[in-house]
Amino acid sequence: MAISVRRMWSRFTSIAGLGFLLAIRVRPKLNGVEIDGRFRYYVGPQALQPLFSTFWSSGGWRRPPVMPGEPVFSSAVRDGVMFRESPRRGHDEWVSEIRRMVQQRLTVAQIEVAFVASLGSRRLDLRSALSSFAVARVLPRHAFLAAEGRSGCAVCGLLEGDSATDLNVLSFERFKWGGVRRTNLHYVHFDLDQFARAPSLSMGESDLETAAHLISVLSAADAIETSTSVEKRLSFLPSTQAERLTLVDILGVAGVLAPRDHPGFAREFVSVVKRDQPPRHFVDRSYPVSWWKGSDGVDAEVVSEMLPNTAARKFSL
Numbered sequence: 001m002a003i004s005v006r007r008m009w010s011r012f013t014s015i016a017g018l019g020f021l022l023a024i025r026v027r028p029k030l031n032g033v034e035i036d037g038r039f040r041y042y043v044g045p046q047a048l049q050p051l052f053s054t055f056w057s058s059g060g061w062r063r064p065p066v067m068p069g070e071p072v073f074s075s076a077v078r079d080g081v082m083f084r085e086s087p088r089r090g091h092d093e094w095v096s097e098i099r100r101m102v103q104q105r106l107t108v109a110q111i112e113v114a115f116v117a118s119l120g121s122r123r124l125d126l127r128s129a130l131s132s133f134a135v136a137r138v139l140p141r142h143a144f145l146a147a148e149g150r151s152g153c154a155v156c157g158l159l160e161g162d163s164a165t166d167l168n169v170l171s172f173e174r175f176k177w178g179g180v181r182r183t184n185l186h187y188v189h190f191d192l193d194q195f196a197r198a199p200s201l202s203m204g205e206s207d208l209e210t211a212a213h214l215i216s217v218l219s220a221a222d223a224i225e226t227s228t229s230v231e232k233r234l235s236f237l238p239s240t241q242a243e244r245l246t247l248v249d250i251l252g253v254a255g256v257l258a259p260r261d262h263p264g265f266a267r268e269f270v271s272v273v274k275r276d277q278p279p280r281h282f283v284d285r286s287y288p289v290s291w292w293k294g295s296d297g298v299d300a301e302v303v304s305e306m307l308p309n310t311a312a313r314k315f316s317l
């Protein structure tokens, strides 16, 4: 069943940009496990179509979004991919909740399986847990720290009072690209919360070969390549350019890519005020991959820790 879901997903993502819809409702294998009182969400084309069409058209972003009418919206809510409410929490509550989630629910093994299986299957909703896990794992317990010229916390960027981000746009970005607001703690929380409800995939031999090849390609990039130019080397993956750029972002935040003097989050939390950008007039990438050059390569220690089965495949550094 996992294979058929992969095929359907790959087919859907390849035609979604053209606005076609598959008429077949795909129900991925549900294992009947209830998590926090809710079942796993659905990833079939019909379940995702209302979410995608709310925010995206053949011309790009819909601004403002066009919410579906009832009962389509109700159906998407029942399928677990759209939401009626976006929880608001204060700074301390967001921080403690994220720390609790990562400590109690998640393991490196789960994260690697999801990331590796996402590469060939194009299940982008499984991909960003790698970076979200890395951020959450090192998020320090801390009180709101004011900083001059900033409304958000100097450590994590959250506002001191109650704050929220629309879960529907976070859900759309997660399914379409593997998330966008990578170090935004609202996204980190949402991503890890949804990860626990995601229909899982297994990690096969070919998936591991693909992941090892990905790491090899990145580690062998020419010295002058950037996080933008290296994207073309990843076109062996079933993907769009935007998905490949997002993948590079995920690997940077997770600490797999290793810009000199500008680390990701593999070993310690990088405060908002330390996430500086290169002194160029135009910087189109986010921290830390905005600093990455091919000469920086890959951090083999982080690969061994976060992607141990991939590391065992003997990618060449």
Ligand SMILES: [Zn+2]
Residues within 6 Å of the ligand: 091, 142, 143, 144, 145, 153, 154, 155, 156, 157, 158
């Ligand atoms: Zn903070």
